[in-house]
Amino acid sequence: MLEIKNLHVSVEGNEILKGIDLTINPGEVHAIMGPNGSGKSTLALVLAGKEGYEVTEGSVLYKGKDLLEMAPEERACEGVFLAFQYPVEIPGISNTYFLKSGLNAKRKYQGLEQMDAIDFLQLVKQKAKLVEIDEKLLKRPVNEGFSGGEKKRNEIFQMAILDPDLGILDETDSGLDIDALRIVANGVNKLKGPEKSFLVITHYQRLLNYIVPDIVHVLSEGRIIRSGDKNLALELEEKGYDWLKKEAEQVA
Amino acid sequence: MKNIFNKGNTDWYTDAFKAFEDRLNGQTSSEIHKLRKKSLRSFQELGYPTTKHEEWRYTNISSLIDNNFEISEPYLSGELSQKDIEKFQFHGLESRCLVFVNGHFASELSNTKDITENVEILSLQKTIDQNPDLVSPHFAKYASINDQSFISLNTAFLQDGTFINIPESVRLEKPVHLLYISVPDVRPKASFPRNLIIAGRSSEMTFIETFAAHKEGIYFTDTVSEIVLHENSKVERIKIQIESDQAYHIAALQAIQERDSRFIDHNITLGGALTRNDINSEFRAENGFCELYGMYSGNQKQHIDNHTTIDHAKPHCESNELYKGILDEKAEGVFNGKIFVRPDAQKTNAIQSNNCILLSDQATIDTKPQLEIFADDVKCTHGATIGQLNEDAYFYMRARGIEKSNARKLLIFAFASEVVEKIKFDPVREKVLEWFAEKLHALKPE
Ligand SMILES: Nc1ncnc2c1ncn2[C@@H]1O[C@H](COP(=O)(O)OP(=O)(O)OP(=O)(O)O)[C@@H](O)[C@H]1O
Numbered sequence: 001m002l003e004i005k006n007l008h009v010s011v012e013g014n015e016i017l018k019g020i021d022l023t024i025n026p027g028e029v030h031a032i033m034g035p036n037g038s039g040k041s042t043l044a045l046v047l048a049g050k051e052g053y054e055v056t057e058g059s060v061l062y063k064g065k066d067l068l069e070m071a072p073e074e075r076a077c078e079g080v081f082l083a084f085q086y087p088v089e090i091p092g093i094s095n096t097y098f099l100k101s102g103l104n105a106k107r108k109y110q111g112l113e114q115m116d117a118i119d120f121l122q123l124v125k126q127k128a129k130l131v132e133i134d135e136k137l138l139k140r141p142v143n144e145g146f147s148g149g150e151k152k153r154n155e156i157f158q159m160a161i162l163d164p165d166l167g168i169l170d171e172t173d174s175g176l177d178i179d180a181l182r183i184v185a186n187g188v189n190k191l192k193g194p195e196k197s198f199l200v201i202t203h204y205q206r207l208l209n210y211i212v213p214d215i216v217h218v219l220s221e222g223r224i225i226r227s228g229d230k231n232l233a234l235e236l237e238e239k240g241y242d243w244l245k246k247e248a249e250q251v252a
Numbered sequence: 253m254k255n256i257f258n259k260g261n262t263d264w265y266t267d268a269f270k271a272f273e274d275r276l277n278g279q280t281s282s283e284i285h286k287l288r289k290k291s292l293r294s295f296q297e298l299g300y301p302t303t304k305h306e307e308w309r310y311t312n313i314s315s316l317i318d319n320n321f322e323i324s325e326p327y328l329s330g331e332l333s334q335k336d337i338e339k340f341q342f343h344g345l346e347s348r349c350l351v352f353v354n355g356h357f358a359s360e361l362s363n364t365k366d367i368t369e370n371v372e373i374l375s376l377q378k379t380i381d382q383n384p385d386l387v388s389p390h391f392a393k394y395a396s397i398n399d400q401s402f403i404s405l406n407t408a409f410l411q412d413g414t415f416i417n418i419p420e421s422v423r424l425e426k427p428v429h430l431l432y433i434s435v436p437d438v439r440p441k442a443s444f445p446r447n448l449i450i451a452g453r454s455s456e457m458t459f460i461e462t463f464a465a466h467k468e469g470i471y472f473t474d475t476v477s478e479i480v481l482h483e484n485s486k487v488e489r490i491k492i493q494i495e496s497d498q499a500y501h502i503a504a505l506q507a508i509q510e511r512d513s514r515f516i517d518h519n520i521t522l523g524g525a526l527t528r529n530d531i532n533s534e535f536r537a538e539n540g541f542c543e544l545y546g547m548y549s550g551n552q553k554q555h556i557d558n559h560t561t562i563d564h565a566k567p568h569c570e571s572n573e574l575y576k577g578i579l580d581e582k583a584e585g586v587f588n589g590k591i592f593v594r595p596d597a598q599k600t601n602a603i604q605s606n607n608c609i610l611l612s613d614q615a616t617i618d619t620k621p622q623l624e625i626f627a628d629d630v631k632c633t634h635g636a637t638i639g640q641l642n643e644d645a646y647f648y649m650r651a652r653g654i655e656k657s658n659a660r661k662l663l664i665f666a667f668a669s670e671v672v673e674k675i676k677f678d679p680v681r682e683k684v685l686e687w688f689a690e691k692l693h694a695l696k697p698e
Pocket residue numbers: 011012014016034035036037038039040041042043085
């Protein structure tokens with residue numbers, strides 16, 4: 001599904017990612033943990049195609065194609081979805097209209113017919129129920145005045161509508177209470193499938209009780225310094241990151 | 253007065269005035285005609301404002317002067333049909349519509365049915381002829397012919413327009429639509445629509461002004477509106493300017509607000525080669541409320557100049573002003589927002605903001621908030637921003653699959669929506685969005 005090789009990324013001349021290797025197979029869930037500022041969001045945004053992030057070395061293949069060559073909208077239409085750590089507020093555009101535009105853009109790309117208002121509404125109702133998002137929020141402008149938790153839930157709702165093949169969740173669990181967390185995790189679990197992959201960025205092991213990862217990676221200072229199974233997350237929760245950092249320094 | 257005015261070519265209108273007088277046959281001894289002559293003299297004395305004039309610094313009208321516009325002639329029956337005006341109507345909106353062609357009332361195209369008996373909505377021309385006493389106490393008493401060239405020019409050639417008189421406590425639920433259509437001619441024409449609106453005590457009304465072209469071409473519209481809001485009345489104006497891309501459009505509005513009155517203005521500019529709006533409101537008594545909203549969108553070499561003045565002459569009044577501009581290609585925008593708070597005007601509350609986005613390197617905006625505050629117990633704020641489209645939002649949309657140019661257009665709509673949404677009549681707002689979409693070559697968002 002996704003094959004990242006020796007990826008180096010600079011932002012405004014500072015090297016943030018310093019050689020990432022990561023392969024995610026279809027059906028797998030990978031988690032990335034790591035201290036603040038280690039480059040987790042940078043990785044997520046580079047995969048989504050944000051401008052200003054310069055790839056100085058390395059490659060990314062997505063379904064066998066060069067992902068870095070594609071425009072952000074093309075990536076989305078090919079099935080990449082990023083749930084933003086900081087979802088953007090767009091006053092003046094309703095959430096529903098925004099999503100319908102996205103969905104129909106994707107359908108057009110796939111050579112499918114545009115979804116009409118009635119079918120779309122039905123889909124919205126069904127998915128809103130799934131992630132237990134208040135339908136009132138959907139009529140409001142995109143994320144405007146939403147609480148932190150509502151924004152995160154809205155990201156998952158959008159993901160449910162767009163039904164991606166590769167879902168990247170950047171700290172979608174931060175700031176959620178335990179009920180909301182369960183709902184969000186449930187949303188992800190319902191989307192899972194043998195052809196779907198997830199990359200889940202989080203600071204908290206508790207999310208991984210609900211979305212069980214196949215592999216956990218630790219990102220520190222732009223490098224993956226350790227990968228392991230779900231027990232690695234438990235170990236990190238207990239001991240923090242310092243011991244890993246020290247080990248990594250010794251190896252280097 | 254130094255060289256802030258330019259007398260060049262005022263002869264053109266002096267000559268035109270003689271021909272105009274001949275055409276008026278018989279009416280030349282009336283009070284109104286005395287006013288016309290006085291205004292012409294005033295225009296001759298003033299000439300045209302140059303860019304040395306503080307209020308015209310960024311708007312150069314020399315191409316307007318060079319054009320030698322002829323005075324438009326009265327409407328001839330059959331010149332236009334209902335079909336020609338249909339595209340300028342608001343579907344689903346119940347309203348009375350007065351149609352003016354080249355500034356002249358076209359009765360056969362207008363719909364003045366079921367106007368409440370004691371409400372007067374009339375062609376100004378007819379009212380002047382038949383009932384001058386109704387008009388004269390207010391007419392030309394507020395828009396000054398002494399120092400503003402285009403008001404004096406409008407008054408000199410004054411012939412037609414609308415007179416609305418809403419009696420005490422009458423509430424007009426349906427808006428009145430004043431539709432001005434210009435039919436460009438090989439010899440460019442000038443028209444001078446003129447409105448007088450009197451809202452009686454505790455009355456309420458909305459009027460819509462649409463300025464449009466029958467087809468592309470050069471012409472000149474010089475229009476003036478005076479609005480008198482008596483105690484506790486409410487008047488809302490929605491102006492939509494979709495003139496031809498080659499048109500010159502100069503408009504002045506003067507509102508006079510008595511105690512507890514509310515004036516709300518929506519000023520939408522999409523068309524015209526050169527547009528200048530002067531929108532002024534004066535609080536003559538306490539507890540008045542004034543809202544000025546504006547949205548302008550320019551491309552190619554369009555020049556759009558909005559000058560507003562809110563005169564807080566009395567205490568306890570509130571004003572709220574929001575202008576938004578979107579300028580692309582080589583378009584030029586000018587915004588000047590004056591707020592005067594006179595020594596007497598304690599407890600004034602005034603908010604002004606002007607935001608503009610420039611979509612190209614060659615588009616420009618000159619913006620100047622001008623707050624002159626002579627009272628101490630007041631709350632006044634102003635803000636002006638000039639920027640580009642929100643990059644984060646743009647990326648967010650693209651990350652959801654929305655194609656670049658579409659994302660851009662949606663963001664432009666979103667930016668403008670804060671102003672357009674203030675239009676509460678759905679069919680009017682929808683139509684504005686449709687015209688705006690046409691201009692952007694986009695689909696209107698739902
Ligand atoms: N536009 C930018 N210019 C300069 N430095 C940047 C820019 N964006 C990010 N960085 C830096 O890159 C580093 C990695 O940031 P990133 O957001 O990827 O961290 P993160 O691992 O997601 O952190 P967190 O856990 O706090 O979300 C940080 O040191 C950050 O300051």
